[in-house]
Amino acid sequence: xxxxxxxxxxxxxxxxxxxxxxxxxxxxxxxxxxxxxxxxxxxxxxxxxxxxxxxxxxxxxxxxxxxxxxxxxxxxxxxxxxxxxxxxxxxxxxxxxxxxxxxxxxxxxxxxxxxxxxxxxxxxxxxxxxxxxxxxxxxxxxxxxxxxxxxxxxxxxxxxxxxxxxxxxxxxxxxxxxxxxxxxxxxx
Amino acid sequence: xxxxxxxxxxxxxxxxxxxxxxxxxxxxxxxxxxxxxxxxxxxxxxxxxxxxxxxxxxxxxxxxxxxxxxxxxxxxxxxxxxxxxxxxxxxxxxxxxxxxxxxxxxxxxxxxxxxxxxxxxxx
Ligand SMILES: Nc1nc2c(ncn2[C@@H]2O[C@H](COP(=O)(O)OP(=O)(O)OP(=O)(O)O)[C@@H](O)[C@H]2O)c(=O)[nH]1
Ligand SMILES: [Mg+2]
Numbered sequence: 611x612x613x614x615x616x617x618x619x620x621x622x623x624x625x626x627x628x629x630x631x632x633x634x635x636x637x638x639x640x641x642x643x644x645x646x647x648x649x650x651x652x653x654x655x656x657x658x659x660x661x662x663x664x665x666x667x668x669x670x671x672x673x674x675x676x677x678x679x680x681x682x683x684x685x686x687x688x689x690x691x692x693x694x695x696x697x698x699x700x701x702x703x704x705x706x707x708x709x710x711x712x713x714x715x716x717x718x719x720x721x722x723x724x725x726x727x728x729x730x731x732x733x734x735x736x737x738x739x740x741x742x743x744x745x746x747x748x749x750x751x752x753x754x755x756x757x758x759x760x761x762x763x764x765x766x767x768x769x770x771x772x773x774x775x776x777x778x779x780x781x782x783x784x785x786x787x788x789x790x791x792x793x794x795x796x797x798x
Numbered sequence: 799x800x801x802x803x804x805x806x807x808x809x810x811x812x813x814x815x816x817x818x819x820x821x822x823x824x825x826x827x828x829x830x831x832x833x834x835x836x837x838x839x840x841x842x843x844x845x846x847x848x849x850x851x852x853x854x855x856x857x858x859x860x861x862x863x864x865x866x867x868x869x870x871x872x873x874x875x876x877x878x879x880x881x882x883x884x885x886x887x888x889x890x891x892x893x894x895x896x897x898x899x900x901x902x903x904x905x906x907x908x909x910x911x912x913x914x915x916x917x918x919x920x921x
Binding site for chain 1: 832917921
């Protein structure tokens with residue numbers, strides 16, 4: 611077996627509220643048509659889920675869409691879009707494990723939809739950037755207003771993106787990786 | 799629909815995904831979503847004798863695929879894919895890059911992040 615022929619996988623999580631543009635963001639940069647994987651609720655997570663009935667049985671599955679970007683011969687980036695509701699947080703634990711970090715997408719029309727994601731990433735110590743998706747190129751709020759409204763710490767970048775455009779998505783990912791590097795340097 | 803009908807449906811839904819794994823819900827090896835799986839030479843040689851899902855995995859991973867991709871392409875739950883891949887890893891029919899638990903909980907180090915940055919900027 612030639613082990614060097616297998617690239618190293620890295621991943622980035624794309625989080626945010628309902629219909630904020632997560633799937634669009636992933637598909638704009640993915641080499642493949644985004645795929646969907648389903649995960650069933652695990653035992654431990656039943657405690658945090660409120661759909662489960664009294665006996666702890668639950669039929670909840672979570673669908674995640676994801677894309678794949680070849681960064682070089684040796685490196686593959688996976689982008690996982692994840693549902694934003696609190697009850698899917700069990701999936702986030704799994705998603706952020708070993709991840710470079712997260713992009714939290716924000717629709718300025720519904721800022722509050724991304725609270726859970728910002729909150730989660732902060733508490734989990736996951737490097738993240740907040741990316742304001744300028745729907746139709748219209749930015750209804752200045753990024754710094756968004757920072758203030760969401761109470762995003764000063765060291766976390768608040769960027770403007772456009773989920774439909776590959777270059778904008780790439781720049782957002784670059785912003786996240788730079789931020790992750792800063793955090794890795796600070797930790798070391 | 800009666801109460802017991804609902805119950806039966808519920809049970810069927812819960813059980814069916816794991817029929818493929820003989821009821822096992824835990825994988826033999828720790829496999830993150832993005833772990834890349836690649837068919838080994840013995841894997842290629844074994845193809846003729848594999849059951850449907852195992853055959854699909856072994857042929858799919860001729861070019862490296864993540865556990866998430868395997869789950870998506872075979873339309874099986876992530877955890878089921880993990881159990882099947884875990885078996886194949888133990889039997890030496892596929893190999894995976896990310897092996898150690900400790901390693902996969904860590905964030906990528908600076909060197910790896912620099913490579914990612916270079917890669918993104920060259921897109
Ligand atoms: N005009 C405009 N539409 C957008 C933009 N980004 C996404 N959309 C549209 O908004 C809708 C939701 O986008 P998705 O990418 O599916 O959002 P999502 O966050 O994946 O949604 P859920 O997975 O359902 O939570 C789709 O119809 C997109 O085409 C944008 O920047 N501008
Ligand atoms: Mg979506």
